[in-house]
Amino acid sequence: MFSVIYLCYNKIMNINKQKILKYFIYGLEILAVLILLYLLLFPFYPWLVYKFKYEDKVEFVPYESSNATTSLEAHKRVINSVLPSIDYDVSPNRLIIPKIGVNAPIVESDNEQQGLSMGAWRVPDSSTPDQGGNTVITGHRFKYLPPHNVTFYSFDKLEKGDLVTVLWNKEExxxxxIETKVVPETEISIMDxxxxxxxxMFTCTPIYSTENRLVVIAEPIEN
Incomplete structure (x- = not known):
């Protein structure tokens, strides 16, 4: 009698173990699919955030000398009311590009990787906005970790006439x-x-590749 009960018990336990193992494997498969989807879709996260949170609120007036005042007024309204709040902990100097949601600290560092990890990096051998000449600033196209408003993810959407603001030593x-172009990674004349x-300003293109540089060139607007 006891042997029969024991055999039945073992049979039930084996069935339960098989079910548990089956559900465990099934759970792992679902988890693997979710992780794969996350890795595939997450690179689009910065675009989605800007698309649904900021784009419809951006009042964009392309710059021309004939409408300079109107263009600048619209530009400043976006900076003051639409873009993510400014955190001055990294640097009080900022690069602000409302059209693509960029509001990044301009980092001063001799270490490129350190500078890029913190925001937009000013190439040390280039000029500064208050000194004239060519100020060269670069940034990552994409980072997995937030904040995403410090990256140049949507740099390819910039066009002639778009406005950029630099806050430098408390001066706006x-x-x-005036120009956007793609050059090989080896082309260093852009920093002359x-x-x-x-x-x-430049960043990598396409995303995840350092083969080329997407270059955006701008000139100051005369007061």
Whole structure:
């Protein structure tokens, strides 16, 4: 009698163990699929945030000399009311590009990786906005960790006439974009000094590749 009960008990336990193992494997498969989807979709997260949170609120007026005042007024309204709040802990100097949701600290560092990990990095051998010449600033195209408003994820959406603001040593300098282009990663002439004041910004293109650089060149707007 006891042997029969024991055999039945073992049979039930084996069935339960098989069910538990089956559900465990099934759970692992679901988890693996979710992780894969996360890795595939997460690179689009910065675009989705800007698309649904900021884009509809952006009042964009392309810059032309004939409508300079109107364009700047719309630009400043976006900075003051739409973009993410400013955190000055990293640096009081800022690079602000409302059209693509960028509000990044301009980091001063001799270490490129350190500078890029904290925000937009000013290339040390380049000029500064208050000195004239060519100020060169670069940034990561994408980072897995937030905040995403410090990356140049949507840099490819910038066009001639878009406005950029630099806060430098408590001075606000507004620029209008005059050119966008793609150059090989080996092209260093974009960092050459210029006689006229200029802001040169660049990042990698395409995303996840360092093969080329997406370059955006802007000139200051005369007050």
């Amino acid at each position: 300098i507004n620029y209008h974009i 000094q210029t006689v006229e004041p200029r802001l040169t």
